[in-house]
Amino acid sequence: MIICNDELTVEKIIEILQTFRTSEKPRLEKLERYYLGKHAILQRQMADETQPNNKIVINYPSLICDSYASYLVGTPVVYNGDEQLASILLYNDVADEDLEIATDANIFGFAIEQLYLDEDGQVRFTRVSPKETILICDNSIQHNMRAAIKFFPIDDYTFSVEVYDKEKVSVYTASTGLSELNLVEERPHYFKDVPFVEFINNEYRQSSFEPVIGLIDGLEKLASDEVNTFEQFCDCYMILKNVVAEPEDIQAMKRNRVLLLDETSDAFYLTKQVNIEQINSLKNEFIENIHKISCVPDMNDEQFASNASGVAIRYKILAFENQTAKKERKFKKGLQRRLELINNILSITGKAYLDTQIIFTRNLPVNELEIAQEVNMLRGLVSNKTLLAQLPFVDDIETELAQLQEETAQTANLYSFGSVEDE
Numbered sequence: 501m502i503i504c505n506d507e508l509t510v511e512k513i514i515e516i517l518q519t520f521r522t523s524e525k526p527r528l529e530k531l532e533r534y535y536l537g538k539h540a541i542l543q544r545q546m547a548d549e550t551q552p553n554n555k556i557v558i559n560y561p562s563l564i565c566d567s568y569a570s571y572l573v574g575t576p577v578v579y580n581g582d583e584q585l586a587s588i589l590l591y592n593d594v595a596d597e598d599l600e601i602a603t604d605a606n607i608f609g610f611a612i613e614q615l616y617l618d619e620d621g622q623v624r625f626t627r628v629s630p631k632e633t634i635l636i637c638d639n640s641i642q643h644n645m646r647a648a649i650k651f652f653p654i655d656d657y658t659f660s661v662e663v664y665d666k667e668k669v670s671v672y673t674a675s676t677g678l679s680e681l682n683l684v685e686e687r688p689h690y691f692k693d694v695p696f697v698e699f700i701n702n703e704y705r706q707s708s709f710e711p712v713i714g715l716i717d718g719l720e721k722l723a724s725d726e727v728n729t730f731e732q733f734c735d736c737y738m739i740l741k742n743v744v745a746e747p748e749d750i751q752a753m754k755r756n757r758v759l760l761l762d763e764t765s766d767a768f769y770l771t772k773q774v775n776i777e778q779i780n781s782l783k784n785e786f787i788e789n790i791h792k793i794s795c796v797p798d799m800n801d802e803q804f805a806s807n808a809s810g811v812a813i814r815y816k817i818l819a820f821e822n823q824t825a826k827k828e829r830k831f832k833k834g835l836q837r838r839l840e841l842i843n844n845i846l847s848i849t850g851k852a853y854l855d856t857q858i859i860f861t862r863n864l865p866v867n868e869l870e871i872a873q874e875v876n877m878l879r880g881l882v883s884n885k886t887l888l889a890q891l892p893f894v895d896d897i898e899t900e901l902a903q904l905q906e907e908t909a910q911t912a913n914l915y916s917f918g919s920v921e922d923e
Contacts, residue, residue, distance in 0.1 A: 565607050577598055579857075701830065
C-alpha cells in the first residue's frame with residue numbers, strides 16, 4: 501500500500517512503479533522464495549571447493565503459513581446471507597478463494613483480491629499477485645483506497661499497466677524500462693469504488709515467518725554443517741605410522757580391507773572431535789525458538805497426545821489461537837469490503853444482498869456430541885440459523901433450514917385433527 505494524495509498523472513504512475521520495483525518487490529520475491537523452499541543456504545559457497553557442501557532446506561515458512569491459513573479458514577467461512585449472495589459466492593468457489601487469500605496474507609503480510617464482471621455479466625473475484633499490484637490510499641485517518649495499479653509483462657520487452665480508480669480502468673503499455681506509458685483504452689468497471697480488496701496479516705503487513713527467517717537460516721546452516729561433518733568423517737584420512745608402502749600396495753589394502761602391520765607400526769583415522777550433545781542442544785534451541793516466536797505449535801511434541809480433548813488442545817495452542825484471532829479480525833474486514841463491492845454491483849438492478857453474518861470456525865478436532873449438547877441448551881435463546889452454523893457437519897445452512905421447516909410442517913399436519921365445530 502502506498503499513501504499518495506497527488507493526482508495520478510502518467511509521470512506519477514511511472515514514479516510509483518519504479519519505486520515499487522526497486523524497494524518493495526525484492527522483499528516480496530524473497531518471501532515467496534522462502535515459502536517455496538528456495539532458501540539462502542542453497543546459495544552457499546565453500547572457500548575450499550574440495551570440501552563437502554551439503555545444503556539442507558527445512559521449510560518452516562511453508563509450515564507456518566499453511567498452519568495459520570488452514571486453522572483460520574480450513575473449515576470454510578460461513579456467510580449467512582440471502583440466496584442471491586450465496587449463488588455468487590458458490591459461483592466463485594469462495595471456500596478455495598478464501599484459503600488462497602489467507603495463504604498469500606501469511607506469506608507476504610497482505611493479500612490482494614480483484615473483483616470484475618465476466619463475459620456473462622457475473623460478479624467474479626480472484627486473488628492477484630502482490631508482486632504485480634499496488635494499492636494507493638489517501639492520507640486520511642481511514643487510509644481510503646483511491647486507486648490501484650496492476651502491471652504484468654506481455655513479452656520480453658513490453659509491460660501492460662492497468663490503473664483503476666473508482667469509476668474506470670485505464671490501460672497502458674510500457675517498455676521494460678518504464679520510461680513512458682502509452683494509453684490504449686479506458687473503460688468503466690461499474691463497481692462505484694476501486695474494485696480491489698486488501699487482506700492484511702497484521703497492522704505492519706509483516707509475513708507470518710518473517711520474524712524467524714534468521715533462525716531458519718541458522719538451523720539450516722547447522723544441519724548442513726552436521727551432514728558435512730559426517731561426510732568428512734566417512735571420507736577422513738588414514739594415517740599409517742612406520743609403514744612403508746607403494747601406491748599399489750595401499751590400493752590393495754583398500755580393496756582387500758586388510759592391513760599388514762608389524763609391532764612398531766600403527767594405523768588410525770584422522771578425525772575431528774565433534775560434540776554431538778552440544779550440536780543437538782543448539783538444534784533443539786533453534787527449533788524451540790522458531791515455534792515460540794512464530795506461535796505455531798510443534799505437533800510432534802509429547803504434549804499433543806492423540807487422545808487429548810479439544811479443550812486440552814486449545815490450552816496448549818493458546819498463543820497460536822491468540823495470533824489467529826488477530827488475523828481473523830483483519831481478514832473479516834477484507835471480507836466485508838468484498839461484500840460491499842458485490843453489493844455495489846447488485847444495487848444497479850435494485851437487488852442488493854441483505855445483511856450478512858460472517859462466521860469463522862477453527863479447524864480443530866471437535867467433540868460433536870459436546871457441541872450438539874451446547875446447541876440444544878441454547879435453543880430458544882438464539883436463532884436456528886446461528887445454531888446450525890455451530891454444527892461442523894452442516895455445510896449448507898439454508899438447505900438445512902428449509903428441510904427443518906418442511907419436516908416441522910409435515911409433523912404439524914400429521915397430528916392436526918382439524919377444528920371441532922361448536923354445537
